[in-house]
Amino acid sequence: IPGILSFLADDNFNSYVPGINDTNKAEQAKYGPGDYRPIIPVTFWAFRWMIGFGMASFGVGLLGLWLTRKKFMLPQHLRVGDDEVPHLVLFRNKALSPKLGRLYWLLAIWTLGFPLIANSWGWIFTEMGRQPWVVYGVLQTRHAVSPGVSQGEVLTSMIVFTLLYAVLAVVEVKLLVKYVKAGPPELTEADLNPPTKIGGDTRDADKPMAFSY
Numbered sequence: 001i002p003g004i005l006s007f008l009a010d011d012n013f014n015s016y017v018p019g020i021n022d023t024n025k026a027e028q029a030k031y032g033p034g035d036y037r038p039i040i041p042v043t044f045w046a047f048r049w050m051i052g053f054g055m056a057s058f059g060v061g062l063l064g065l066w067l068t069r070k071k072f073m074l075p076q077h078l079r080v081g082d083d084e085v086p087h088l089v090l091f092r093n094k095a096l097s098p099k100l101g102r103l104y105w106l107l108a109i110w111t112l113g114f115p116l117i118a119n120s121w122g123w124i125f126t127e128m129g130r131q132p133w134v135v136y137g138v139l140q141t142r143h144a145v146s147p148g149v150s151q152g153e154v155l156t157s158m159i160v161f162t163l164l165y166a167v168l169a170v171v172e173v174k175l176l177v178k179y180v181k182a183g184p185p186e187l188t189e190a191d192l193n194p195p196t197k198i199g200g201d202t203r204d205a206d207k208p209m210a211f212s213y
Helices: 003-011 019-029 041-068 096-111 114-127 151-182
Strands: 090-091 131-137
Touching: 041 090, 041 096, 041 131
Parallel strands: none
Antiparallel strands: none
C-alpha cells in the first residue's frame, strides 16, 4: 500500500522513512562501529507467524460464535433453549451435517494452543527485533552478559527449564484430554441451584456455556 509505512511511522503518508542500511549507517555514526541490524529473517517470519496464529485463533472463535448462535437469524425449528446445546448453523435455514460439525469441533480443539503459539512468536519477534540492544541507545546485549556465569551453567539451566516445562506441558495435555473425554457431569433438577438474578433482570446468570474459546 503506497505510503502506509510512512503513515505507520509518522502519521503522515508523505514522510520519509529511511531504509535499514541507511539506519545502520546512522547508528554507526552515533554509537560507533558495529552492525546494528537485527537478524532480519527471524524478525520477518516471527512477526508473520505471530499474526498468522493469532488471526487463525480469532477466526475459529468468531466462527464458533456464529455457528452456535441459538436464536439470531434462525428459523423456529433450529432454535434451542438457553440451556440446550445449539445446532451448528452456518446459513439461515440449514445446520451443518454431522460430519462437518464433527470437523469443526475437532478444529476448535486442535487450535486451542494457537494463542499460546502466537504469544511465543510475539516474544521471539520482540526479543530478536531489538537486537543488538537490551536497552536501546543505553545497553547492548554483549555488554549485558553476566561475567560470573559460565557457558556450562547457562546450558545446564536451559536444559533443566526445557525439560521441566516439557513435563508440565505433557501433564497439562493429558489432563485436558482426560476431562474433555469424560464430558460434563450429569445434572438432575435436585443438583441445580436457584437461578441468580442480575439486579431486577429476569435473565438467568448461571447458564452453562455451549462453546468457550
